[in-house]
Structure formats: structure tokens, C-alpha cells
Amino acid sequence: MSDLSEAVLSIRGLKVDFETNDGRVQAVKGVDLEVRRGETIAIVGESGSGKSQTVMAVMGLLASNGRVSGSANYRGQELIGLSDKQLNKVRGAKITMIFQEPMTSLDPLYRIGKQIAEPLIHHKGLTAKQARPRVLELLKLVGIPDPERRIDSYPHEMSGGQRQRVMIAMALANDPDVLIADEPTTALDVTIQAQILTLLAELQKKLGMAIVFITHDLGIVRRLADRVYVMRYGEVVEQGTTEDLFVEPKHDYTKMLLAAEPTGRKAPPADNAPILLEGRNVEVEFKIGGGFLAGPPMYLRAVDGISVSLQRGQTIGIVGESGSGKSTLGRALLRLLPSEGIIRFDNRDIAELERAQMRPIRKELQIIFQDPFGSLSPRMTVGQVITEGLLVHEPGLSAKQRDKRAIEALKEVGLDAIMRNRYPHEFSGGQRQRIAIARAMILKPKVVVLDEPTSALDRSVQKQIVELLRKLQADHDLSYLFISHDLSVVRAMSDYIIVMKQGKIVEEGPTDAIFGDPRETYTRTLMAAAIDETKFRQAV
Amino acid sequence: MFGYVLRRFAGAVPTLFFIVTIAFFMIRLAPGGPFDLERPIDPLIMENLNKAYHFDKPLWHQYFIYLGNLLQGDLGPSFTRRDFTVVELFQTGLPVSIKLGSLSLSIALVIGTFLGAMAALRQNTWIDYAVVGTATLGITIPTFIIAPLLSLVFGVMLGVLPAGGWDGGSFRNMVLPVVTLALPQIAIIARLTRGATIEALRSNHVRTARAYGLPAFVVVVVHTLRAAILPVVSYLGPTAAALLTGSVVVETVFGIPGIGRYFVQGALGRDYTLVMGTVVVVAIFVLVFNLIVDILYAWLDPRVRYD
Secondary structure (H helix, E strand, O other): OOOOOOEEEEEEEEEEEEEEOOEEEEEEEEEEEEEEOOOEEEEEOOOOOOHHHHHHHHOOOOOOOEEEEEEEEEOOEEOOOOOHHHHOOOEOOOEEEEOOOOOOOOOOOOOHHHHHHHHHHHHHOOOHHHHHHHHHHHHHHOOOOOHHHHOOOOHHHOOHHHHHHHHHHHHHOOOOOEEEEEOOOOOOOHHHHHHHHHHHHHHHHHHOOEEEEEEOOHHHHHHHOOEEEEEEOOEEEEEEEHHHHHHOOOOHHHHHHHOOOOOOOOOOOOOOOOEEEEEEEEEEEEEEOOEOOOEOOEEEEEEEEEEEEEEOOOEEEEEOOOOOOHHHHHHHHOOOOOOEEEEEEOOEEOOOOOHHHHHHHHOOEEEEOOOOOOOOOOOOOHHHHHHHHHHHHOOOOOHHHHHHHHHHHHHHOOOOHHHHHOOHHHOOHHHHHHHHHHHHHOOOOOEEEEEOOOOOOOHHHHHHHHHHHHHHHHHHOOEEEEEEOOHHHHHHHOOEEEEEEOOEEEEEEEHHHHHHOOOOHHHHHHHHHHOOHHHHHHHO | OHHHHHHHHHHHHHHHHHHHHHHHHHHHHOOOOOOOOOOOOOHHHHHHHHHHOOOOOOHHHHHHHHHHHHHOOOOOEOOOOOOOEHHHHHHHHHHHHHHHHHHHHHHHHHHHHHHHHHHHHOOOOHHHHHHHHHHHHHHHOOHHHHHHHHHHHHHHHOOOOOOOOOOOOOHHHHHHHHHHHHHHHHHHHHHHHHHHHHHHHOOHHHHHHHHOOOOHHHHHHHHHHHHHHHHHHHHHHHHHHHHHOOOHHHHHHHOOOOOHHHHHHHHHOOOHHHHHHHHHHHHHHHHHHHHHHHHHHHHHOOOOOOO
16 A cells, blocks of 8 residues: 555546436436556445445546436546547556456357457557567466466356456456446355455555455454545445444444345244244255267266254254355255155155155245346236135135235335336335235245345345344244355244255354354365454455 | 367268258159140050059159169159250359359359448448338348349340340359349348448457557457458358359349259259259258358357367
8 A cells, every 4th residue: 555645546426327218317316436556445225325326437438328427537647538549548457447247258169368368469569479478477366276278268267266266367467446336246155255355455465556346244344444435326425434434334234235134033842832844855966968979978966965954943054155055955845846755744754755645735935036127027916916826726706805914924035015006017116015915924824934035135135134134033933944055044043053055064053153153174264264363364 | 179070070971961861851742743744644654654663663762772872872853854964054054053043142242241341330220221221121122023123124224234044054044133133132231231330340359459549440340340251251151052042033124044843843844853962962052151150250269179
């Protein structure tokens, strides 16, 4: 952190409007912010706060219906209003950007070496051959193992974390003054998140560029940022040093964000609560490839001999990174996937039941998915969506009775009864997840599998959903299987935790024991990445 | 890659066998036969004919005789054109159809992708509307209207080009049939390219290319169009096979000696061997072009690998 007084990028009165069919939408309403040399600022806000659009406008990347006004000054040069050609001298050279979607931000058709070389070729005038040593050096810098070999890889041959490292390499290629990171770790697993954040912090120390970090995750802000801007509805509502903001937040919204971390714990189930759902040595295998003339298929064991017993009123948290088999386990236990092993529900072996025999039991076993946008049919009204299950499971009900149940269910999840006549696209993510919950609850289930129900939601909304789920559980004595990679949410929800890796249980135990004294290295890595910020700061 | 091609060829053999079998029995299911003329034939001659063409044997036996001949590259004699074998008919007709088809395909590809890409890059401008409008028109007007219309206007009324005929494949005679065949393909390819280009332009990796200040040419040609061409490549497999094996309408209207007519004529005249020959030729074209498309696709898109 060199001279802090000199601003490399200062944004004044920036406004962004989008021309839509419903009229003009003001996404950013006059934002002032500045980035000084070598510092890290964070722009914090929930989805729709305009934080991404602010930087997109500066980079000239707004959608075609977007209009920008105001000023963005890079070292004395005004960026707003430049032609693409003029702007191309700055972006990719002096100001660079990495994105939220590491899986799709690289061109799938070209080798990564070529893609990292492109900014060097077009800004520094190097030939592809001259650029190659620099590309290797960059790959080494961002910690890609075996760069000589990986330089010729295609993006699909790399993991999400590696692809984000490649993006960072590309961003650093021309020694930028400002690196904009738009939610760069949101799509990554927690342990990978921590690695990427550490990498960014180290690189900044080494290279001294300023970082603009856009995030909704206050944990990241506390770890990395020197100063913070809090945005809401297209405006900066509060700004200050990270320390001041966390110790003495002034604006109510900031206070709300800080308090949005899911807190509290769930009351344990009664000691003598009966076991409701039980799996013994559950195995799920997927066949990959194979077929006529294609050789023998490969088998992937996604769930490898797992035993679980879920008591009435209990919540078991299943934790693990993507690909660990946690969702597959949840689906197998509800018999939504073919599996080996014993599955018992309510003292009845359900593993071998036929479809028709399973149907009456399905009512008691419900599942709620991660994606509140994709899991509700866009062509049905909310009322139709939530009462659809009743048509199958309680065919005797009249339309009037179903409507009554729909009203009850909506009220129970904290929505207005009038909403049943509207369509899912009219609702926010949090409201849609409430609708999905109402759809499950209307059937009065006993066991609900919650598959990352809060992962797609903003932090403040997450907290409300967690509280709602806990309330519903207490009211109806429900049992939950709570699948998540988000440890703070799992902690707030669960009595018992199972940590999964590669289809196996690596560690299990009561929530306090797992969080208080994780024994396995893998669990500790997970915890360290997600929770222990002091350790993280020391590591950097 | 070589192993893959070999495997695909091996896989094509049973497919071909399957097609031949189905087609053989299906055409025999149709009532009538090649010798059912308006005037009844003398029973003795009929018997001799039946013997000569093995129609006196049970159907399964005839099937195996046909398979045996097919393996030796013998498609049998034509029933309706008695002086020719089916192979001879294809030897003269197929080059004509291939010439017409490949010319129209190349033209459609060049013009179609160009128009589609232009429309996408100038989305919601008059260029875009013009391309989409014309393309919709091109798809909706059938060939059997365009062909006689072109022949009438340029051949009869203006008299600048021959209204029909082949004349050994001279350039003047090819213009109208090639245009007729190419027009609907230009329309379809333009629409496909436009849609794929618009999608590619909105993709995250194109945003990355723009964010890194790459010149517009690189953003469009290197990062957008290569991705946009992929659906067009998929479309080309069956289309190339269809175009290269001739078109009934175009060949009939312009009086061109291709093989497209044989399908209809053979089927109507119960010319069993001619129909079967056409089926075999079309099937081989479809199989070969699908293989070419798959290889091309893998070359364009590294995510698709076949080993």
C-alpha cells in the first residue's frame, strides 16, 4: 500500500439507465467512489443494488439497452463517452476485470495460453511467440501447476478454481493499475474461494495494483478490503474504512447487512424421538459412456456406502463441496434415484417398493431445491403451483378446499393470500423460495430434504428463510435433511452434521462437536476456509 | 481420431443393412408390381418375366439374392428402363445431381452465413429486419413455385437464360436450378447463423474479450463467429445429403437428368430395383455426411472429442 492519496480511478455522479419494455429502469443513480493506488475497495450490496452495473458502465460493457452518464476518470482521462476503440486502449491494459462465472468467462474453443496471450498481443504488440514466455510466467504467478503443459489446455479441461486463476493471469498480463473483481468467488467451493482470495491478496502485495472487489459476502470484505462502499437501490448509502464500518455501522441498511448472518441455533429433538428415515449402506452409481461399439462403460460411485438415521424433529446437515455426492444422497433417500442398500421410512422398507406403492408415501417425503427460479413452472399461477401436489395426493378435495389450503400454506410461509393468483416471475428470489416451501408444506410432509435452499439468495433473505424453516420445523415436528456447502447456515439449522467427500462420510457428529473440534483434515480445511477469518488473515 | 472414423464406418454397416431391409420389404408391401400394365401381358411371357427377375421365388429368397448382389455392387436391372442397369442410371445421373447440389450448397453457405452474421451484428436495425423478413419469405415459398416462376421470368419472358434443359451442364443452364435450390437454404442458414451469433454475442466469454480491449474484428470473428457456426455445421449434414442426391421438383421443372426424379418415378412404376438403388445411395450420402459433420464439429469445438 503505497501512496494512498492518489486516486487512480474516480467515479463521479455515475448513472446507469436501462430502457426496458416497462419503461426506464434506473440501475445506478449517481454513484461517487474512488480507488486509490494500491488499495482494495469493496462495493457491497445485494442483488439488484447496482454494484455490478457501476463497474460494467466504466468498462463499457453495459447491455445494448443501457445508457450511462456521469464521469469515470482514470488518471486524468475521462472514460465515459469514449468510443470502443479509444476505450480499448485502457480496458484490458490499465483496468482489467475478472468475473463471477469462471466456468463460462473463457472461450471454450481456444486454448488458455492463446486467451491469456491475446491482451498481450493487442496491447503490447507482441507476437504469439513473444507472448508465450510471459504467459508461462503468469500461469506460474497465479499458481497453476505444471504451466508448460497446462498452457495448451482448453478451459473445459480445468476446474472452476483453475479457470478463475487463468482469468486472473489474463487480468495481470499487462500490469494493470486497477483490477476489478466482480464476485470472483461466488461460484466456487469454499476451500477454492479461500485459495482465490489468498491469491488475490498475495498478488496485490507483490504487484501493487488497486483492487475493486464487488461482493455480497461481508466475510470477504472484512478479510480483504481497506475501504468499503455499501450500495442499495443504485446508491451508495454508506462508505468508510472497513474497520469503522464493521465496528460502527451508521446506516440502517449496513446494520441490517451485518446482522444478516444466520444466527441462533435450533432446539434439539426429544431424546426418545423415533427414527423416521434411515439409510443403511446406501450406494448410487452412475454409468458414464459405453454403448454399442463404444467399449465398456465407466461407473462413477457418487454415493459410496453411506448410513444415516434421521429422528423425528431432527435436522441433519450434509456438508461437502460440489461433486461430493451430498445432493445425490438426498435424492436417493427419497427414492428419486435408483440406489443400492436399505432405506427405511417410518419403520417400513421403501427401497424395493414399486412406483405405485411409493406414491402414497411421496406425500410425506418432500424436497426443496436450490434454484428458486428454475423449479417453479413459469406458466402456472402460484396457486396452481402449490396445489398441484394435492391433486395427486388428496384427489377428494374440492377446488374450494384446495384454495383454502393454498391460502393457509401461503400464510404459513409469510406470503399474502392474494399472491396465489400471480405468476412466479413476478416474485423475487426469496419470495419464490417461500413459494417452493409452501408447495412442499401444503402436503403436510414428515421429512423434507432441503437441497441448498438458501444458496441462491442474498444474505439478508437467507436469514429470513432459515428462520422460516426453523419455525415450520418446530410447529410441525418436521425432520430435515439439510444439504449445503454454506457452513454458517448449516450451523444455524442442524442438530447433527455429516461431512461428505467423494461419496463417503469423512466425519460426522453433533453440530457443536463438528464445529468445536473438527477431527478430519478435510473438515478443518472447510471450516478454515469458511469461518476462521483470523486464521485467514494470518495466512495472508 | 482415426480409430473413431473406423468405428463410425463399422457402425454404419449395420445401419445401412437395416435401412435396406426395411425399404426392401416396404416397397413390396405396396400393391401392384413392375409388370402390371394397362394391357394385360400374355401369361406365358409373364411367367418368363417372373422367372427372369426371381419373382417366382419366396420374398425372403429374393431378399437374400438382392443382398448378395448388393454386396458385389450390383443394384440390378431397372424394370422401367429396361436397357439400363440401376448402376448405369446412377453413373450418368449422380454426377449431375452432385454438381448442382454442391454448387447450391456452397452458395447457400457463403451467402447464408454472411447475411445471418450481418443481421446479428446489426440487430434491430433495418439490415436485420430485411434479412429476417426475406429469410422468412424464402422458407415459406416452396420450390415448386420458385422453380417455374424463375423459368418463366428469366427463361421465357426475359429470355436471358435457358428456361430448362441441361446441355451437358453448361453454366447458363445451371444458373436457374442452382438458384432455386440455394434460395431456401440461404434463408435457413441465415436464420440459424443469426440466432447463434446473437447468442454468442451475449455469452460471457465475448464479454471477457470486450473487457480485455480486444479489437472488434477479433471479438467478432475469433470469439463470436466460430461459436456461431456450430449449429450451421450440424444442419449441414442431412442438408448436404439431401441436396447432393437431387431434387425431384427442380429436376422435373428444369428437365435435368439427375437422380432426384428416380425416387418418385421408381416408386410410382414399382421399379423395385430403382427405388432400392436410390435408397442405398441416399443412405450412404446421409451416413457419410453425418460423419463428416461430426469430424468437422470436433475440429471446431474441442469440448467434443471422440476418443
